[in-house]
Every structure is written in structure tokens, then in C-alpha cells.
Amino acid sequence: MAPTGRADVPTGRADVVSNPPEIREPAHAPIAHVVRGGIIEGVHHGSVVVLAADGSVQFQAGDIEAAFYPRSALKPLQAVGLLRAGLPPLDDEALALAAASHSGDERHLATARRMLATAGLTEDALRNVPDLPYGPAERDEWIRRGLAPTRLTQNCSGKHSAMLLTTLARGWQPDAYLDPGHPLQREIAATVEDLTGQRIxxxxxxxxxxxxxxxxxxxxxxxxxxxxxxxxxxxxxxxxQAMRTHPEMVSGADRDTARLVGAVPGLLAKDGFEGVQIAALPDGRAVGVKVADGADRARMPVTAAALAHCGVDPDVLADFATTPVIGGGAPVGALRAAGALAQGLAADLRAGLLRELSS
Known part of the structure; x- marks a missing residue:
């Protein structure tokens, strides 16, 4: 077992923040089955938590207390930290982009340019890594045009633009804004600890x-x-509010998280690399998902099943609850939530899985 530890970061509100989660090998559980021709061909392990409106744990699978990296699912918390640290006023589109893993379409790029321009900056001031657009269609078009990776097209450029704006507004050193010891990152860390209720x-x-x-x-x-x-x-x-109003800025209009937000009224949602997803309803019901092997294909079916445990209408979730398994160009099975996690899904989806396993 790895030793526990933490970096030298501020503790936020120490009177309401618990000890850091233990760094250990997570005890993940089976959360999704890949069924092909009536046989479980693959099993995705992971962890899932469903919170009731009062904050109590309504459902859990796997290991929800082990330390893990949320990847881009942390961005909404970082955006709150930027506001607390002094991010200058932004409209909802730009604030949504600050919490985004955007696809790199022209609207995303134009908004990031506009954010930088408010401080007289260009993308040359960004310190994120250059990359091609994240969205497949946007990436293909970028390559077709013979364009190289840039810092602006990298999917985190909205967050980095907002970090730069905050740094300049506070009179801090902009060149080092990514250093964990930088005042900006220390303030973001304090916000993460406050919002999660635990030390990093x-x-x-x-x-x-x-x-x-x-x-x-x-x-x-x-x-x-x-x-x-x-x-x-x-x-x-x-x-x-920014993320709910502009889910297409947080990801892309055709991305599954944006479509989920459009389907479930009032939903707040953010995905992250390595199979991470969070989603929360206005009354406080919320779900968190981590797919152990990082497989993105399992993320949304597991999230849909978890939201069904929250009381979201299973019929609304039907389009998100399965992913077809293809053989010879036609569906021959499906990927869907497994075990007790699947119990909240619509009866016809559960019956379909039983038919597949018995056929």
C-alpha cells in the first residue's frame, strides 16, 4: 500500500475539512458488462457513488473513499477557485469555457481569444501544451487544413485563459501561474479542499x-x-449557472455530457479523462463515476444507471444507458451497467440484458 501524503497546500477551512483520503490501490467493483451474442465478453470495474439530496450515500459500488485524480472533472471546482481568487467578470459563455474540456470549434476558440484580449493578451501567453482540437470533427477539419497543434485548440485553453486573467488581476507573476506554489494555485487548492470537504x-x-x-x-x-x-x-x-446554460461550451454540442445536460432539466455535469464523470441535480442529488481502466465507452452507461438511482426518469436516460456492441456491421449486444447498479434502469433495458445473457 502506498503511503499517504499531501503537498504543501493550504487547507482551506480547516474546521470543516477532513483528513486527506488514503492513497491505496482502490477496491473497485464490476460496474459494466460488455455483452456480445449472449456472453459477457468484457467487464469494466470501477467505483460509483450516488448521493441523496441530504448528502447521505444512497448507493455505492467499489471504493469511493480512496484518493484518485478527477482529471478534467475537477474543472468546475477550479473555476470556482478562480472566481474566489479574483477572476475578472466574465459572461456565462466565457465562464463555462473556463470550466471546459472543449471540442475546439470556432466558437470555443473565439471565446478564448476574447477572454485573452480583455487583458491585451494573445494565445502566446498561455502555458498549456499545444494540441489538436479534441472533437473528432474539429480535429479532422484542422488536419485537413494542414494546421499544426496550438495552445488555443488544446481542450483546456479556456481554463488557462481564465487562470491568466486572474493572475494579472491580482498582480501575480503570470509566467509561473502553473507552479503548484504560485499564489493562484494555492488559492485554487484551498477551494478544492473547501468544496470537497477534505484535504488534498x-x-x-x-x-x-x-x-x-x-x-x-x-x-x-x-x-x-x-x-x-x-x-x-x-x-x-x-x-x-454558466455550465447549465452553455453545456455546448463546456464540451461540444454533439458530446455526450452536453446532450445529457440537455435531456435532464437542471443537471450540472462534467466528464474527465480516465473514465471520470460527475453529475448533480439542483436539489443536491449527485453521482460520481470512476471507470478503473479509464475506458470512456463505459462512462456514460454507468452514469445513466447512477442517475436512475437518483430518481431521474429512466426513459429520459434510455439513450445514454447502453452502447451497442457491433459484429459484422450490426448490433450483436450492448455495453451497459452491471449488477445492483443496473437496478434503477428501465425494466425493458434490464429485460434486454437478461435476454442477451440467456440467448
Missing amino acids: ARVTVDGCGAPLFAVSLHGLTRAAARLATAAPDTDEGRVA
């Missing part, structure tokens, strides 16, 4: 170059619920 277990570097904080899946889901239930005039409420 460890700090590393995310794919974009920004500091990444290890918390527990339970803590991350608590934070999502706090944003979803926050008053509109709070920093948490402002981020939640």
Missing part, C-alpha cells in the same frame, strides 16, 4: 500542465452537489 492527498501535473489534486470520488461528488445547490449570487452558483 497529493498534487501532480495534469495533461495540460496545470496542477492536479487528488481527492476521493465521494469528496468530488459532494463538491458537485455544492455547486448544483448554490445560490445564484455565489461563486459556486455562478459557475453552475
